[in-house]
Amino acid sequence: MEYKTKSLLEELNHVLDNSEKVIINPRREYTITKSIDRGEAIKTEHGCVATWSPDNSTGRSPADTYIVDSLEVHNTIDWKSKSNKPLSSDTFCRLYDNALEILSTKKEIYVTNRAIGADEGYALQVDTISSSPLVSLFTYNMFRDIPDGIEDSVFNGEFKIIVLPYDKIDSNKYPGLLNNNSSMVIATDFTKRVGIVIGSSYLGTVKKLAFTAMNFYLPHHNILPLHCSANVDDKGNVSIFLGLSGTGKTTLSTEPTRKLLGDDEHGWSDNGVYNFENGCYVKTLNLTEEREPEIYRALFEEKNHLKNGAILENTMVYPNGRVDLSDERLSVNGRASYPLNVLENAQSASKAGHPRTILFLTADACGVLPPISKLEIDQAKLWFLMGYTSKIPGTESGITEPIATFSRFFGEPFMPSRPSIYMKLLGDKMEKYNTNVYLLNTGWIGGVYGKGGERISLKYTRAMVRAANEGLLENVEFERENYFDLSIPKNCPGVPSQILNPVKSWEDKGAYEKEARKLADKFASHFKNDFGTHPIDKKIIAFCPGL
Template sequence: MELQQLGTKNPSINMTQLDLRSSKVNWNLDRSTLTQQTLRLGQGKLSDTGALCVSTGKFTGRSPKDKFIVKDSYTEQVIDWGDINIPIETHVFDNLYLKMIDFLAEKEVWIRNCFAGADTNYRLNVTVVNTTPWANLFCSNLFISPTEEEIHNFQPGWLILQIPEFLSNPNVDGTRKENFTIINFSKKTILIGGSAYTGEIKKGIFSVLNFLLPHHHNILPMHCSANEGKTKDVALFFGLSGTGKTTLSADSNRSLIGDDEHGWAEGSIFNFEGGCYAKCIDLSVEKEPEIFAAVKENTLLENTSFFPNSTTVNYTDSSITENTRAAYPIEYITNAKKPSLGGNPKNIFFLTCDAFGILPPISKLTKEQAMYHFISGYTAKVAGTEIGVVEPQTTFSACFGRVFLPLHPIRYAELLGEKLEKHPEVNVWLVNTGWTGGPYGIGRRISLKYTRAMINAAINGDLDEVAYKAHTVFGVLKPQSCPNVPSAYLNPRNTWENTEAYDQRAFSLAQLFVNNFKQFEDRASEAIRSAAPKTSL
């Protein structure tokens, strides 16, 4: 069968170099064409705003237990092997690669050349092979798009084969289940089979950068959002799900550098991506106007549903999944910065939703405390709705993204410490977006209005000259005044009716921190260990 090729590519690149024997290849098609192809194939529907709505099928989220890294002479001594970085042998990868290539023979594929990393000194060339046009649209929206000239001169770097229709045989192929994601650093290849969830593509490259940048360039990769003020001051926002990272980094007075993945090179904060992959459960124009406005033509909506007899998306419907997503180019955000990079940060915010009501709404951290809290990656989630279950549950995720870290978390914390040592002018803040006046069920949620006021005060320098007082248990420095925030709010102990109960709960939370940190003690320096909270007076 004669090969059919559509689109634009480097004329010197042929299918043999990619090991592909497909019958039809769509190269670097524009977003509108990919949307129309998806509709013609019956793989999606248009919403009334022009967004393309698709289903990812069986998988509506990542499958971390089925993500593997090839263990070979390159990775054996440097990867932090364990339950997160699960090793797999080279021959398993090789056999699956050949099977996937055979599977694609005589089939139609969509290929995209793109970049990961807005800083051209460190960006990766990435070629993605998809079996659906809408997955290729996702890659167009999320990665950085080359110019036409860059496409004509594009050189192969990393390869991603994403074939949801290909299922492995665990008994034969060495995987845990039929679905898998395998990263091979030696061969610069990622295999994704059995799952159509596009987040596997995005986070696969994130994991790659989380290995390559610190290991080869001494660059700190970060799971955070970033924005920039009119004076070119950059702010970083770290936080686990539910802490307000997306909400608080969205500021009409500041330019958005990126909402999820960044690197910190000397003099450069740069976005890894060219788009956003926003959660859209309960999305509304009132709560998140920028994201709401971005759901338009050529935005990809995953696993949403329509109101009956309409093409209007019902964002409150979680019947398919809570993890509904919108994938769109970063330029769909009106105040996005292009290119997506800025200078060294001036302020770093660690966001935590402390449902125990212990941590101050804002506090300043020393370098050692910053490293300790970075490694801890703390937040608390409200327990389920079972009768009698009202106690919050702690969540610790090292560096606010443990599942994406191929190296030991201490390596990333040390890099952060090196940056802070070199740039003592950088302020690091711990911001509690959770409860005050008592734990969940007794206290109240800290007002978003006050949280924004505190963050603005920190960014504007209004907290530079105020008095501070160390927290008795955690040692973090609490500002004693802040513009537009009642002073009583700034000292959480004073918001509790029973201060003895506050003290007891504070020591209990401190013990949870200490217990979690035990896994890192053997690699942590004495300076980091000294920043641990007190578990008793």
């Protein structure tokens, strides 16, 4: 793929050369001090800094997020996905000029030169240009130092992101071209390797824009990008965890006996698995030291704020600096950003070999999926494509009862290419490296959420993860389940055998069958609606429940 940036970069360099004060790679302490002095953040009693966003900016804004539809990318992007909103090159250039005009009015401009990717051969340099010192601090937390040897990377150049979090776009100047009910825009041109953020002060917008770019570029180099956490044991056995919010991805991958490669974004290349990030960006609502001791200590071990730099975002902090993580009045999507190196069990190299085990996590509120089941290659492609879990009350505003939700590849908004590209890479690598894939239900058993079902014990879930990671399920006897065609182990060390097959934990077997059929029908309906016109192999379709 050819990347074109020259003319746009010349315009940007002209603005930077003529601006009053451009600060390139400011010291971390400087970004903290400036963020506080400018009122973008305050100090907490523990030393991290806290910030807040307007109501329209406490999470991603899909309605304002666009991808440039150019000749070079048109046949690669899946324009059928609701997450991929096309934008013309002409409109992007107008937005770019608008962004430069805004930048030129700033007294200070902050530039950080960072990288995404712990494997220098597949690392992308990301230059972030912003009016906000807090954004610079965030890039220090989340993006990596530029590694030696990046000049030999497959990317051969950098990706630029212009971030103007507190400014607004006049959408009336773009009639019919942008969301005219909004003053926010997030636009990416993969061909020119430029991203623009105007009006979004949600820090995750910057992270996800950069990683969406990686998820688009890497398959061109035979690398499977994965929205996952990953860890490795002392023998080099790698395990990766894919799952949507609320499924336990962070909890299960933070394991004292294993080293954490990363929390959220990885690539699987011919060299093995490598972390994209430098840090973690985790949800904070109801975070406790008891449940998440490593994460809690990373945020709240008392230290001077200039030596800390962890960021709390949209969490309840009182004027005296006291933090209340149980209070959701500001947002149910409160977040924390901190560098990986503050975790005691982080793997410093952030890369390892090929995964022995992949775990697809789902928090099934219907109570009908097995706690653990083993997937065949084509079956794994199907569950990878579907990305199923349940949203339950408390996970998002407005959710009052469980809702089945599907997000392709466990990260639909950030996986822009055609589904067949990611599925093929998964299957090829599973086969080549003899990787086992398991579906792990961290949700409910014995009944539906709120109607007699109970969430499976974390103790048992950890035991199943341990068994999968150590190869203890590779030679046990399996039985086939009727509604989802899943292979269930008849026994698993440390787990009562009666809970392994979901129907056995339901007192009312007829109610179980009714709920199982309902969920299978939802799978079929979603597949038909979202992928019915995609050229998907019949062997994969055959594994879709309900079809």
